[in-house]
Amino acid sequence: MAKSPVHPGAVIDGFIVGECVHAGGMATLWSVTRPDIDRPLLMKIPRVAEGEDPAAIVSFEMEQLILPKLSGPHVPACFGIGDFAHQAYVVIERISGETLYKRLPELPLSYEEARALVAGIATALADLHKQHVIHHDIKPSSIMFRPSGEVVLIDYGLSCHKHLPDLLQEEFRLPYGTAPYMAPERLTGMRNDPRSDLFSLGVLLYFFTTGVRPFGETETLRGMQRRLWRDPHPPRQLKADYPLWLQEIVLRCLEIEPKARYPTAAQLAFDLSHPDQVKLTARAEKVNRDSITTVWRRRFNRGMIQPESVADVAAQIASSPIVAIAVDISEATEELNAALRVTAARILATLPAARLACVNVLKLGRITIDRTLDEQGKNKHVDRLVQLQHWASPLKLDASRLTVHVLEAVDPASAILEFAKANQVDHIIIGARQDSVLRTLLGSVSAKIASEANCTVTVVRPPRPAARGVEGRAVIK
Amino acid sequence: MLLALFSDIHGNRPAFAACLEAARARGAERFICLGDIVGYGADPEWSVETVMELVAQGGLAVRGNHDNAIGSPSESMNADAQAAIDWTRARLSAAHRQFLAELPMSVEDEDRLYVHSDASSPTRWRYVQSAPDAARSMIATTAQVTFCGHIHRPALYSLSATAKMTSFIPTSNAPVQLLRGRQWLVVAGSVGQPRDGDPAASFLTFDTRTREVTYCRVPYDVETAARRIRDNGLPPWLAQRLILGR
Numbered sequence: 001m002a003k004s005p006v007h008p009g010a011v012i013d014g015f016i017v018g019e020c021v022h023a024g025g026m027a028t029l030w031s032v033t034r035p036d037i038d039r040p041l042l043m044k045i046p047r048v049a050e051g052e053d054p055a056a057i058v059s060f061e062m063e064q065l066i067l068p069k070l071s072g073p074h075v076p077a078c079f080g081i082g083d084f085a086h087q088a089y090v091v092i093e094r095i096s097g098e099t100l101y102k103r104l105p106e107l108p109l110s111y112e113e114a115r116a117l118v119a120g121i122a123t124a125l126a127d128l129h130k131q132h133v134i135h136h137d138i139k140p141s142s143i144m145f146r147p148s149g150e151v152v153l154i155d156y157g158l159s160c161h162k163h164l165p166d167l168l169q170e171e172f173r174l175p176y177g178t179a180p181y182m183a184p185e186r187l188t189g190m191r192n193d194p195r196s197d198l199f200s201l202g203v204l205l206y207f208f209t210t211g212v213r214p215f216g217e218t219e220t221l222r223g224m225q226r227r228l229w230r231d232p233h234p235p236r237q238l239k240a241d242y243p244l245w246l247q248e249i250v251l252r253c254l255e256i257e258p259k260a261r262y263p264t265a266a267q268l269a270f271d272l273s274h275p276d277q278v279k280l281t282a283r284a285e286k287v288n289r290d291s292i293t294t295v296w297r298r299r300f301n302r303g304m305i306q307p308e309s310v311a312d313v314a315a316q317i318a319s320s321p322i323v324a325i326a327v328d329i330s331e332a333t334e335e336l337n338a339a340l341r342v343t344a345a346r347i348l349a350t351l352p353a354a355r356l357a358c359v360n361v362l363k364l365g366r367i368t369i370d371r372t373l374d375e376q377g378k379n380k381h382v383d384r385l386v387q388l389q390h391w392a393s394p395l396k397l398d399a400s401r402l403t404v405h406v407l408e409a410v411d412p413a414s415a416i417l418e419f420a421k422a423n424q425v426d427h428i429i430i431g432a433r434q435d436s437v438l439r440t441l442l443g444s445v446s447a448k449i450a451s452e453a454n455c456t457v458t459v460v461r462p463p464r465p466a467a468r469g470v471e472g473r474a475v476i477k
Numbered sequence: 478m479l480l481a482l483f484s485d486i487h488g489n490r491p492a493f494a495a496c497l498e499a500a501r502a503r504g505a506e507r508f509i510c511l512g513d514i515v516g517y518g519a520d521p522e523w524s525v526e527t528v529m530e531l532v533a534q535g536g537l538a539v540r541g542n543h544d545n546a547i548g549s550p551s552e553s554m555n556a557d558a559q560a561a562i563d564w565t566r567a568r569l570s571a572a573h574r575q576f577l578a579e580l581p582m583s584v585e586d587e588d589r590l591y592v593h594s595d596a597s598s599p600t601r602w603r604y605v606q607s608a609p610d611a612a613r614s615m616i617a618t619t620a621q622v623t624f625c626g627h628i629h630r631p632a633l634y635s636l637s638a639t640a641k642m643t644s645f646i647p648t649s650n651a652p653v654q655l656l657r658g659r660q661w662l663v664v665a666g667s668v669g670q671p672r673d674g675d676p677a678a679s680f681l682t683f684d685t686r687t688r689e690v691t692y693c694r695v696p697y698d699v700e701t702a703a704r705r706i707r708d709n710g711l712p713p714w715l716a717q718r719l720i721l722g723r
Contacts, residue, residue, distance in 0.1 A: 054639045061637075061656050068654070084658035164653055165633055165645035170608075 005087060006030060006045050012087055013080060015043060026056040026157065032091060037079060040094035048088065055176060058167050059157030063090055065164050066156045070131055073150045074124035095152050100140035108211040111243055118205045119272035124151035125201065126265035126424050129194045132162035132313050136191065138200035139181045160191050162312050180213045184228045184256050187221070194313045195258040198268055202253025202261075209246065210238050214254060228256065229299035234286040244285065245271075245278040252283060256298065263320035263353040266424040270322055270355070270403075273423060279400035320353035321426035326416050326449075327360055328431060329387045336431045337391060339462045343429055345395055355401045358388045359419055361412040381406050413448035420453055428453055432461040481505035482665055482681040484593075484626025486528070487543065488518025488565065489669025489719070490705075492678035493527065495697035496668050503682055503693070508534075511626040511665055512541025512593030514577070516558060517715050518669050519705035521565045525573045540580035541593040541627065542602040548578040557712040564711060587685070590620035594627040604628050608642040611662045622661045624681070629667035631679060631692045636660040652689040663690055669702075670715075676722035 006028075010017040018031035021042070032043040046060035067078040067090055076092040100117075103109075109117070121143055128135060135142070136158040144152045158177055160166045168176065168191070175186045183199035190196070206214045214232035218224055235242040235250060249271055255261045262268040271278050289295075325344050327337060348354055362384055388404040395402075409415030420428055430446045450457040481500035486493045500508070508531040515521040532538050546552035546562045547569065554562060566574075582599040583592035590596060595603040595610065597617030605611050605625060611634035614623060633645045637659045647653065655661045666679025673679075677694040703716035 054637075057639075057658065058637060058641075061658055064656055065654060083656055088658070163648040163651035165635060165643050167635065167637070167643050167659075169643050170641050 006043070006089075012043070012089065013082055015041070015080065015091055017043065026059065031094065034079070034091075040096070041079060041091050042076075042094040044090050044092065046088050048084070057084075059176075060088060060090075062159060062167050063156045064088075065167070066133060066159055066161050067092060069161060069164070070128075070133065070156075072127055072131070073146060073148075074127045074153055075131075076152060076154055095144045095146065095154070097145055099154070100143040104140060107208055108239075109208050111209060111246055114205060114208045115246065115272055115275065117208065118201060119269050120149065120151045121153075121201060121204070122198075122265045122269035122272060123424065124153050125197055126269055128153055129197070129265055129313050129317055133159050134192070134194050134313060135159050135197050135200075136186070137177055137181075138197050138204065139178045140204065162314065166191060179219045179224055180207075180215055180217055182224060183258070185258055187225055187228060192312065193258050194265070194316055195261045195263070198253050198261050198265060199255075199258075201265075201268070202250055205246075205253065206232065206235060206250050209242070209250070210235050212238060229295050231256065231290050231295075233289055234283075236285075237287050237289075243275070244280050245275045247286070248278050248280050248284040251286065264317050266317070266322055266426075267320060267355060270357075270423050274403060274405070277403040277405075279398075281400075319351055320355075321351065322357060322424060323347055323354055323427045323429065324357045324359050324416070324420055324423070324425040325429040326412075326431070326445075327358055327388060327391050328433070329360055329384060329391070331433070333462075335462045336433075336460070339460050340429060340431050341391070341394060343458060343460045347427070347429075348395065348397065348401070355403070356392070356395070356397060357419075357423065357425070358392050358402070358404045359416060360384050360388050360404075360406050361415050362406050362408045363412060364408055364410050381408070413445045413452075416445070416449055417452055420455060425455055427456045427458065429458045429460060432459050478507060478685045479503065479505050480507050480509055480683045480685065482509045482511055482591075482624055482683065483668045484511035484665035484680075485513040485541070485629055485667035485669060486510070486515075486518075486524050487513055487667065487669035488515050488521040488524050489678075489702050490518070490520035490523050491698040491702045492669045492695075493524055495695045496678050496680040496693075497527070499693060499695045500680060500682065505682060508536040509591055509624070510536065510538035511591055511624060512539050512580075513543045513626065514538070514541070515547065515562075515565050515569070516541075516543030517561050517706075517711075518702065519709045519711060521568055522570070522573060524669075525569065525576060529573075529576055537584050537586065537591060538580055539584055539591050539593055540577070540582055544577040544580055547574055557714055560712055561715060564709070585620060588621040589683075590618050590623045592623065592625050594625055596620075596623050596625065602627065605634075605662065605664055606630075606632075608634060608644045611644065611664075612636060612642050615660045615662050620660075621657065622655055622663060622683075624663045624665060624683075626665045626667065628664060629670055629672035630664070631666035631673065632664040633690070633692075634662040634664070636662075647690075647692040649692055649694040652684075652687075652691045655688045655690055657688070661690075666692065666694075670719060671722045672718075674722050676720060 006017055008017055008019055015032040015034050020028055021031050022029040027044050027046045030043040032041045047056050064081045076095055078092050080091040082089040135153060137155055142153060142155045144154055146152055181200040181203045183196035186196055203214055215227050232254060235247050253261055384406040385404050392402055407415040407419055428449060430449055432446050446459045450459055483496060510528050514524050514528050528538050547566050592599050595605050596614040605614055606628050615636045631647050633647050635643045665681045668678050668680055671679050676699050677696045680693050682691045699719050703719045706716040
């Protein structure tokens with residue numbers, strides 16, 4: 001190929017090249033414009049000269065394949081790709097601001113700031129996984145932000161897409177990626193488990209809350225392989241005030257076996273958004289690493305462990321949904337609440353990795369000032385939480401699969417819809433109120449949710465006595 | 478231009494008709510047949526005539542081993558295939574037989590090569606069913622994209638500039654852009670006798686502008702195709718395997 005024709009003022013396929021904004025090891029980034037596109041753009045040009053790392057070309061090809069397939073707020077929009085026959089490039093929207101890498105000098109961040117930050121990244125990752133992509137290079141320099149605060153994941157050179165050939169599959173004998181963040185299974189050549197990204201995000205969360213990388217900065221394969229058997233120091237060993245719920249989340253992300261981690265990024269985001277509901281296990285209290293016996297068993301029995309056959313990204317997500325069930329404690333009949341429980345039990349029985357969020361709306365008056373305490377002086381909010389727990393107890397769910405939420409809102413339907421959206425709920429179960437004066441006056445909550453939700457909605461209705469309808473018609477006659 | 482590519486039709490009229498209709502609905506403008514128009518299925522005349530029409534309208538077709546066996550009884554085959562070929566030979570007219578006999582072994586079209594099996598030696602009808610097989614085929618040609626069939630199971634291989642192979646089982650209806658930086662080998666599934674466990678008929682589209690290949694699957698009336706095989710006294714396994722997709 002001829003010398004790169006990319007220079008300020010050059011026009012490539014209608015894109016007018018501006019200044020070079022970054023020159024990295026694998027690619028250079030140029031600011032470009034096109035008259036018909038009214039937002040800032042970046043052209044990424046791979047380094048393809050003789051003697052350059054062949055990985056630069058292959059990972060660039062991977063970006064060329066994947067970027068045009070992605071959509072939504074958590075990825076950069078793609079506006080064009082140019083192939084290697086002429087001038088290889090990708091043009092993506094330019095996200096303003098810096099990557100999260102710039103914040104490393106500020107570490108450790110406060111627990112609250114890190115929690116909110118990583119919840120946002122987990123939400124973005126959940127969206128990416130739903131688009132059949134595993135990122136494989138989650139680290140601070142792959143993370144940017146929109147002015148709205150939404151996380152944008154960049155750099156797809158090491159990613160793989162379920163519906164596209166994985167060009168990196170045979171290209172490198174050694175696992176390719178960023179050593180401190182790489183999941184242990186990646187070292188054994190596995191590239192098809194979305195939970196590898198959750199491990200990397202766990203490394204980031206650990207680093208951002210302690211200021212220390214859990215597996216150090218080793219770059220050697222030997223040094224990296226240690227994470228196949230050696231667990232990191234629990235954060236509470238480093239910081240005595242480290243919250244139990246946060247250590248529970250971090251160490252669950254950093255589990256050596258993928259199946260011991262969160263099943264999906266959405267479930268991780270859910271826990272980060274509801275720290276008070278995180279089910280604490282032995283992980284939360286740990287102050288020491290695993291015993292040397294445990295570590296040796298892991299290290300020398302690796303051959304005994306059969307690699308788990310991994311379902312693809314979509315199947316992994318589909319088998320681990322977040323199910324929200326709206327339980328109306330104050331007005332619904334016991335019959336309806338029992339029917340709701342039967343439906344929830346059926347869904348949870350078929351999907352062992354699903355989790356259930358029980359939601360109740362504490363209705364606020366439009367005009368009156370609501371008091372937290374009821375007439376008897378009991379806290380209404382706490383009272384509802386207790387009732388929700390009581391409703392769910394016959395389901396006998398493991399506490400890590402169940403959360404309860406009381407939303408205070410004027411409009412129940414909007415509150416439930418908002419909850420579902422913010423928590424990436426995959427399925428809403430709601431009861432249909434019957435013959436209620438309220439329903440006639442206010443319209444149906446379930447109908448509004450069924451028509452406006454972004455996910456599956458199941459409306460549960462206990463059997464109606466058939467005779468009544470017939471009689472009703474007879475009376476009209 | 479959107480190309481539609483059909484391989485291993487094998488005389489299965491309901492499957493071929495369903496694929497043609499689906500390809501036209503997707504806007505296909507040019508039709509390419511990757512060989513094995515006949516053999517196994519009960520409608521060889523209609524299948525050959527349909528391909529002849531497509532070729533007359535500017536389409537392309539290459540020869541498969543079953544097409545070749547019509548005029549070359551020495552072609553070695555298993556017993557079921559042999560029985561079907563002997564039956565088919567008797568059904569075809571002289572014009573049909575001549576059309577099959579004159580089909581080219583491979584055709585180059587811009588940067589694309591169409592061939593029934595391994596491009597390194599098309600007359601040997603070697604199966605391309607692994608990355609090394611695919612590498613042998615790709616090294617033998619300068620074409621950037623080779624389209625073949627013969628194994629009745631869809632696959633997609635690529636060979637990078639640094640001579641590294643990738644193999645991929647494509648997802649139906651998910652377009653893949655064939656980047657120009659590497660060579661590609663597109664193995665089409667079978668229209669008339671799929672063997673990847675999915676009985677639905679298989680064909681490809683390729684958009685010459687966007688360079689996107691799409692592996693398409695079309696459900697068709699398998700029962701009718703299987704019944705016609707049985708009614709014509711062809712080996713029963715040839716009917717049964719259509720239902721199983723094996």
